[in-house]
Amino acid sequence: MAKRELIKERVPTPEVPVEERTKSFVEVNLGYDFASAIKEAERCIQCPPEYAPCIKGCPVHINIPGFIKALRENSNNSNEAVKNALRVIWNDNTLPAITGRVCPQEDQCEAPCVMGKVGDPINIGKLERFVADYARKHNIDEELLQEFANNGENMKGKVAVVGSGPAGLTAAGELAKMGYKVTIFEALHKPGGVLIYGIPEFRLPKEILDKEIAKLIELGVEIKPNYVIGKTLTLEELLEEYDAVFIGTGAGTPKLLNIPGILLDGIYTANEFLTRINLMKAYEFPKYDTPLTIGKRTVVIGAGNTAMDAARSALRMGSEVIIAYRRGREDMTARIEEIHHAEEEGVKFEFFLNPIEFIGDENGKVKAVKFEKMKALEEKDAKGKRKIVGTGEYILLEADTVVIAIGLEPNKVISEEATGLKTNPNGTLVVDERLMTSISGVFAGGDAIRGEATVILAMGDGKKAAKSIHEYIQKKYSSA
Amino acid sequence: MGYRITKKENLSAIDFFMEVEAPHIAHSWKVGQFVVLIADEKGERVPMSVYHAEDGKIGMFIRRHGVTTFKLWYEFDVGDEIFSITGPLGKPIEVKHYGNVVFVSDAVCAQAESYATLKAMKEAGNYTIAIQTFENAANTYPEKYLAKSVADEHYLTTEDGSIGIKGHYLDVLKELIEKDKVDIVFGGGKLGSLVKLAELTKPYGIPTIVTVRQIMVDGTGMCGSCRVLYDGEVKFACRDGPMFDAHKIDWEDAIKRNARFAKQEKLAKEMYMAKLKEKGVI
Numbered sequence: 001m002a003k004r005e006l007i008k009e010r011v012p013t014p015e016v017p018v019e020e021r022t023k024s025f026v027e028v029n030l031g032y033d034f035a036s037a038i039k040e041a042e043r044c045i046q047c048p049p050e051y052a053p054c055i056k057g058c059p060v061h062i063n064i065p066g067f068i069k070a071l072r073e074n075s076n077n078s079n080e081a082v083k084n085a086l087r088v089i090w091n092d093n094t095l096p097a098i099t100g101r102v103c104p105q106e107d108q109c110e111a112p113c114v115m116g117k118v119g120d121p122i123n124i125g126k127l128e129r130f131v132a133d134y135a136r137k138h139n140i141d142e143e144l145l146q147e148f149a150n151n152g153e154n155m156k157g158k159v160a161v162v163g164s165g166p167a168g169l170t171a172a173g174e175l176a177k178m179g180y181k182v183t184i185f186e187a188l189h190k191p192g193g194v195l196i197y198g199i200p201e202f203r204l205p206k207e208i209l210d211k212e213i214a215k216l217i218e219l220g221v222e223i224k225p226n227y228v229i230g231k232t233l234t235l236e237e238l239l240e241e242y243d244a245v246f247i248g249t250g251a252g253t254p255k256l257l258n259i260p261g262i263l264l265d266g267i268y269t270a271n272e273f274l275t276r277i278n279l280m281k282a283y284e285f286p287k288y289d290t291p292l293t294i295g296k297r298t299v300v301i302g303a304g305n306t307a308m309d310a311a312r313s314a315l316r317m318g319s320e321v322i323i324a325y326r327r328g329r330e331d332m333t334a335r336i337e338e339i340h341h342a343e344e345e346g347v348k349f350e351f352f353l354n355p356i357e358f359i360g361d362e363n364g365k366v367k368a369v370k371f372e373k374m375k376a377l378e379e380k381d382a383k384g385k386r387k388i389v390g391t392g393e394y395i396l397l398e399a400d401t402v403v404i405a406i407g408l409e410p411n412k413v414i415s416e417e418a419t420g421l422k423t424n425p426n427g428t429l430v431v432d433e434r435l436m437t438s439i440s441g442v443f444a445g446g447d448a449i450r451g452e453a454t455v456i457l458a459m460g461d462g463k464k465a466a467k468s469i470h471e472y473i474q475k476k477y478s479s480a
Numbered sequence: 481m482g483y484r485i486t487k488k489e490n491l492s493a494i495d496f497f498m499e500v501e502a503p504h505i506a507h508s509w510k511v512g513q514f515v516v517l518i519a520d521e522k523g524e525r526v527p528m529s530v531y532h533a534e535d536g537k538i539g540m541f542i543r544r545h546g547v548t549t550f551k552l553w554y555e556f557d558v559g560d561e562i563f564s565i566t567g568p569l570g571k572p573i574e575v576k577h578y579g580n581v582v583f584v585s586d587a588v589c590a591q592a593e594s595y596a597t598l599k600a601m602k603e604a605g606n607y608t609i610a611i612q613t614f615e616n617a618a619n620t621y622p623e624k625y626l627a628k629s630v631a632d633e634h635y636l637t638t639e640d641g642s643i644g645i646k647g648h649y650l651d652v653l654k655e656l657i658e659k660d661k662v663d664i665v666f667g668g669g670k671l672g673s674l675v676k677l678a679e680l681t682k683p684y685g686i687p688t689i690v691t692v693r694q695i696m697v698d699g700t701g702m703c704g705s706c707r708v709l710y711d712g713e714v715k716f717a718c719r720d721g722p723m724f725d726a727h728k729i730d731w732e733d734a735i736k737r738n739a740r741f742a743k744q745e746k747l748a749k750e751m752y753m754a755k756l757k758e759k760g761v762i
């Protein structure tokens with residue numbers, strides 16, 4: 001084989017210009033077309049699968065060189081190339097259009113890529129996204145679904161899935177493909193979890209999610225929105241009707257700052273702010289009925305994906321935006337691409353500021369946030385971040401809108417009602433290595449067992465739990 | 481797939497009754513819990529109290545307030561379907577034998593709760609007293625929708641005296657307390673009145689449990705829109721309430737937070753009214 005020349009730089013993906021995108025919620029990154037995807041794919045040096053570091057970096061171990069090879073091998077037949085590549089991806093991940101967009105690739109698959117040692121790592125996320133988008137637009141995913149769907153007889157057994165985030169959707173899809181009868185119960189009026197209420201349109205267009213959900217319905221999955229398990233139906237009632245239950249209820253409870261002024265008008269949790277915007281479409285008020293007040297100057301507290309999403313949404317609604325973070329720049333937890341986009345769009349960043357009080361006007365509306373300036377020590381904390389301490393110096397940032405994005409914890413609706421369900425002190429559900437909870441036949445995964453984590457980990461859990469549920473049900477019927 | 485409207489009836493100059501098919505909620509609803517409904521696909525999630533939950537249906541009293549409730553009144557009829565209804569949400573109240581149980585109400589949600597609560601309390605062997613206050617005769621409901629059938633004693637008051645006793649539930653309650661006839665008070669309605677209610681019962685040490693109405697989005701505890709200060713701690717009205725001990729709520733903040741979207745609501749309502757006028761509906 002002729003020695004390939006190493007191409008050090010990534011093939012770029014086009015983006016909507018800043019001036020245009022900050023006025024709307026259109027998707028920012030436009031992704032590859034076939035020709036540029038092939039060019040990027042050509043850069044991969046095809047490490048052998050048993051060694052390829054990218055595969056180890058991906059939490060669900062997608063055969064990355066495998067799907068890249070499938071693309072390259074058919075560079076003269078785009079449909080064939082995409083179909084073969086998608087087949088490889090689907091073996092481990094059924095929602096590549098989503099993960100390709102939202103995975104923190106720089107910490108996962110792309111981090112150890114050997115090309116990163118000589119230049120840019122392969123743009124695995126964008127390639128994955130390309131395969132999924134192209135397949136969706138050309139109905140290649142429909143064709144492939146026939147291959148993956150269970151064509152034989154139906155399995156004996158019914159499964160209830162609670163929550164329709166990435167964990168629940170994946171578990172439901174996998175079980176339906178095996179031939180089980182699956183019903184998803186979702187508390188909100190629309191399925192998708194964080195993908196629908198949290199992550200904005202400019203990062204994850206809702207049509208992608210709609211298509212994924214349509215596929216599940218095609219596989220025979222029934223979705224029941226407006227069901228809060230623990231309230232509408234109890235876990236016990238589900239167990240009377242279903243052979244097994246999967247809990248994928250996420251970590252949807254916002255943490256609040258325990259400081260004065262938290263009840264002032266104009267202060268939102270990121271969940272309230274983003275739910276009003278994404279799920280309820282408040283940015284189209286009054287065409288849509290749900291309102292949102294947003295002022296001239298927004299301060300967002302926190303520096304994760306949630307904070308970036310809130311900041312960039314506020315910006316699009318016409319506000320000036322400052323992100324205030326109590327640690328330093330290098331400690332921010334958001335995806336690099338989002339931090340980069342936020343900066344490009346004009347979000348300002350202030351570091352080492354710890355909020356200590358919200359100050360209101362005479363009408364109970366917030367007008368400023370008081371912060372203590374912090375400084376970093378050399379010493380690291382348990383999470384490997386530099387410890388921070390107060391300096392005794394204070395500053396005020398004026399703000400008429402504040403968004404608190406300091407984290408989320410598991411929602412306790414189910415665990416409070418189903419007392420047999422064991423939880424850890426932080427509210428996450430206790431599970432064994434099969435992802436079975438303390439109640440036999442009840443499995444769980446995603447943020448409900450991990451606390452705030454990632455989409456791909458939630459999907460990985462959904463897939464693993466589906467396998468365990470299958471084994472559980474098979475055993476149940478064979479011993480009966 | 482929506483939820484079919486099975487009954488709709490005008491109650492007064494401002495309120496109406498609506499019943500929808502919601503077997504999933506009727507199956508598990510308990511006194512003290514509420515529902516969240518969405519009229520149509522572009523609609524807002526709005527919380528509603530429950531008047532009754534029977535035969536797979538949920539009955540509600542609704543005030544023609546703003547866009548959502550106007551829509552429900554002007555655009556939806558029996559046989560039509562609303563987009564979404566979720567519940568039951570919030571914590572049920574403890575139904576048990578307390579002795580003399582009073583329910584006080586001066587706004588639409590509480591009129592529904594008055595009937596629902598006293599019905600359960602009477603079945604639990606309590607002596608039940610309803611004090612229902614309306615602004616005036618035009619706003620007062622027909623007798624069959626009052627809590628009369630479930631109250632051993634029933635008082636109807638209007639603020640202008642145009643029907644029933646002239647005055648507010650606070651006046652009647654004060655007399656009952658002085659006659660030593662009150663073991664526990666439940667109530668709801670205007671937040672301003674609830675503050676005074678808390679002040680009235682506190683010196684007597686009478687337990688007072690009321691609905692703390694707050695602006696909600698999801699109604700399940702995931703957004704924090706409905707947060708209130710209770711006994712110095714932040715609680716979510718939808719998840720930890722909506723009924724709380726009135727003596728422990730920070731009422732000043734609760735009242736302020738309820739006006740968070742007043743400007744936008746007014747604007748939306750005006751636009752909607754203009755649309756109705758254009759169509760010749762009103």
Ligand SMILES: Cc1cc2nc3c(=O)[nH]c(=O)nc-3n(C[C@H](O)[C@H](O)[C@H](O)COP(=O)(O)OP(=O)(O)OC[C@H]3O[C@@H](n4cnc5c(N)ncnc54)[C@H](O)[C@@H]3O)c2cc1C
Nearest residue numbers: 163165166167187193194229250305446447453454455458
């Ligand atoms: C704003 C934001 C941005 C993010 N950005 C990224 C990103 O870029 N990349 C990334 O990898 N991760 C990101 N995350 C994290 C990621 O979204 C989560 O880790 C992931 O969604 C967890 O999936 P899940 O299925 O466990 O739960 P969720 O997505 O939280 O879904 C849980 C579902 O269960 C429902 N539910 C809860 N309780 C009940 C009940 N009692 N009965 C019925 N239904 C119930 C909820 O309504 C919800 O629909 C982000 C999170 C947020 C909030």
Ligand SMILES: Cc1cc2nc3c(=O)[nH]c(=O)nc-3n(C[C@H](O)[C@H](O)[C@H](O)COP(=O)(O)OP(=O)(O)OC[C@H]3O[C@@H](n4cnc5c(N)ncnc54)[C@H](O)[C@@H]3O)c2cc1C
Nearest residue numbers: 526527528529542543545546547548549589694695696745
């Ligand atoms: C636990 C609870 C029980 C309720 N029960 C009833 C009831 O039985 N009957 C009834 O008519 N109303 C009830 N309400 C109030 C009802 O939710 C509002 O009337 C409704 O949201 C008005 O919507 P709108 O679009 O018609 O009016 P808008 O113009 O939007 O609002 C009118 C007023 O309603 C309140 N409100 C608006 N949006 C919300 C919201 N999302 N959540 C809560 N309050 C809001 C505000 O105080 C506002 O000023 C209840 C509220 C709560 C919290």
Ligand code: SF4
Nearest residue numbers: 058099103108109125
């Ligand atoms: S799922 Fe995420 S981590 Fe895995 S290959 Fe795709 S983008 Fe990378």
Ligand code: SF4
Nearest residue numbers: 044045047054113114
């Ligand atoms: S590590 Fe990088 S170069 Fe090697 S196979 Fe994976 S993507 Fe290709």
Ligand code: FES
Nearest residue numbers: 699701703704718
């Ligand atoms: S309404 Fe969202 S937490 Fe109560």
